[in-house]
Amino acid sequence: MASNRHLGRIIALQTLYEEEFRREANDIDFDIDAVLTRNIRRYETLVDDVDFIKKLVAGVLERRDELDKTLQPIAPEWPIDQIARMDRMVLRIGLYELESTTDVPPKVVINEAIELAKAFGSENSSKFINGVLGTALRNITGETSETTAKPAAKKKPAAKKATAKDSETTTNSTTNSSKADKK
Numbered sequence: 808m809a810s811n812r813h814l815g816r817i818i819a820l821q822t823l824y825e826e827e828f829r830r831e832a833n834d835i836d837f838d839i840d841a842v843l844t845r846n847i848r849r850y851e852t853l854v855d856d857v858d859f860i861k862k863l864v865a866g867v868l869e870r871r872d873e874l875d876k877t878l879q880p881i882a883p884e885w886p887i888d889q890i891a892r893m894d895r896m897v898l899r900i901g902l903y904e905l906e907s908t909t910d911v912p913p914k915v916v917i918n919e920a921i922e923l924a925k926a927f928g929s930e931n932s933s934k935f936i937n938g939v940l941g942t943a944l945r946n947i948t949g950e951t952s953e954t955t956a957k958p959a960a961k962k963k964p965a966a967k968k969a970t971a972k973d974s975e976t977t978t979n980s981t982t983n984s985s986k987a988d989k990k
Contacts (some may be wrong), residue, residue, distance in 0.1 A: 811856050812911075816900060816919055818846045818854070819863040820927065823896045826868065839868070867903045874899045877906075881942045882935075894932050897923045901940045905947055913944050 822843050829837040843864055847857055854860070867874065875887045878898055887895065901920035905913055917940045924932035944950075 811854060812859060813919060813922070814850060814854055815856055815860040815863065816923060817926075818843075818850060818860050819867070819900060820893075820896055820923055822846050822860075822864050823867055823899070824892060827892060827896070839864070863900065863903070866907055867899050870903060870907075871899065874902050877943065877946075878902060878939065881939050881946070891929060891932070893928050894924065894935060897928065897932070897936055898939055901936065902943055905940065905944055913948075917941065917944065 822839070825842055826837070826839055843861065847854060847860060879887050882890065890898070897920050900923070901916055904911060904916040904919075908916070917937065920936050920940055921933045924936040928936070
């Protein structure tokens with residue numbers, strides 16, 4: 808089911824990308840349902856969760872403006888219309904899933920978005936997507952960066968460090984003494 812949903816997200820991404828591109832090109836003959844049906848039909852032997860794809864596309868389209876308003880303050884250096892189209896689609900899908908689905912864990916949603924960005928975005932897209940959706944998740948859950956930060960690695964006891972340094976010092980001293988004895 809997981810890989811099926813991954814493919815479903817790819818189909819949704821392709822559909823949403825085409826929708827925005829053709830809408831911005833003022834394509835009056837564009838029919839989202841026909842495009843979605845065509846894209847699903849391409850993979851019909853591999854996809855059995857068609858409802859997931861349809862809900863994802865419909866939900867993102869229905870909430871596009873709301874999603875963009877949520878995303879804009881998270882990436883203030885990038886006006887939403889200046890973010891690469893592919894990255895914008897991945898962000899919308901990811902944010903929609905974070906806000907609207909309960910059957911997929913948030914970390915899975917973000918990981919899926921990162922994988923889409925790696926496959927279809929630019930070299931730095933995955934890092935950008937990870938940062939923006941990570942912040943969105945913290946905003947949704949009300950967590951601060953301190954509560955989501957990984958615990959610091961445990962330090963080795965000072966005695967072990969000193970022992971290792973002492974060992975190096977002893978070896979160096981012995982080597983230096985041997986050199987001095989030879990002279």
